[in-house]
Amino acid sequence: MTNPDPFSTARRMRFWLLALLILVTGGLASSATAGPREQARRMHDRLVGVPPSEAVLTDMQNLIAAGQPIQAAYRAMENPIFYSSSLKNFVSPWTNQAQTIFEPLNDYSATVIGMIRDDMRFDRVLSSDMIYVGAPGTTETPYSHTDNVHYEELEESRADLSNPAVLMAVTQSGLPGAQLPSSATAGVLTTRAAGEEFFSAGTNRRMFRFAAMNYMCRDLEQLKDTTRPTNRIRQDVSRSPGGDSSVFLNSCSGCHSGMDPMAQAFAYYQWDDDMERVVYTPGQVQPKYLINASAFPMGFATPDDTWTNLWRHGPNASLGWANGPGEGNGAKSLGLEITQTRAFSVCQVEKVFAHVCLRGVSSQTDRDEVERIADVFEADNFRMKRVFAEVASACMGN
């Protein structure tokens, strides 16, 4: 008491500050070098959307510690919630104009979920004669071309979509009451859900726009090219909007010169508002292709469903089209034209990246990783689960 240390309080403060500093930096360092258990937990959370069970966590931890993160991701994807929730949220925005995840399960989303589950070649998603339905007995109401009740029942009954005996692949052309012959089916493009959103009213250009957005990750604003020939632009597009032909040449033509001859593939399809189903009229161009002809009578009058890809040349050649004529008839071959691009492969990886890594592709390192995984996707039969596993491994932290 007679000789109090005048520095003791300050010293004690310094000691605690130092201790705190060590604690904080140590904590940061350890989170930057998360161990296999932390990585496993993060990987599971991001893939499935829920924490793993103790047993799965331990399995995944051991696989990661053994240098097998891809296998760890596959272990996580065994969880039925991966299909009913994570994948459903992944695909639902592609099935509607508003791009919302708040959509009941439908034939479009169920088909993508099933194709991913069964390792179906995903480059056939816009061309297959395929659709996933609930197995007989799983719902009260069977598939219908005129409503979505079947899928809503599947979802509300919390059916196990990871089980092939519950959600199964059948052909679209073989569905009871099918109108589409196999040659007119085009994967998810010809599902009921897609028809309702993208063939209803309008001029069927919307189906092409959303296919480009969802499967090449490009909206038309990014595809605009005013250097293409304008001879396939339909009659409804004025060549001098507001009396100004430069607007047509500098704006309208940028989208319509490429889009109109692609959307011609859908000339025989229509969403019938009264029947609430997709109808197909082979050999008979839908009247919506010929409306408002007086806007420019010299414009293109659609005679059939021949599509032509004018974007194989010019700036959009960079999408990486496969070898081929760049022309065909109907939706199926147009679907293949889209899914056989390099842009398709990269786009699927980018979508998975955003879904699993919870952020966009930003750095050069990210971009290199996306290109690498797109190569793997193409080399491994276009299996989407492989893409999920590769991406999850790339952003599990280290």
Ligand code: HEC
């Ligand atoms: C960025 C791309 C883009 C540009 C630029 C563009 N359009 Fe379009 N246009 C579209 C798309 C996409 C649709 C289909 C919209 C839908 O149905 O959802 C469309 C539809 C139309 C339609 C049919 C409308 C209907 O009844 O459905 C007309 C007419 C049209 N555009 C005229 C024009 C004119 C004139 C211009 C220039 C002033 C123009 N467009 C510029 C992309 C574009």
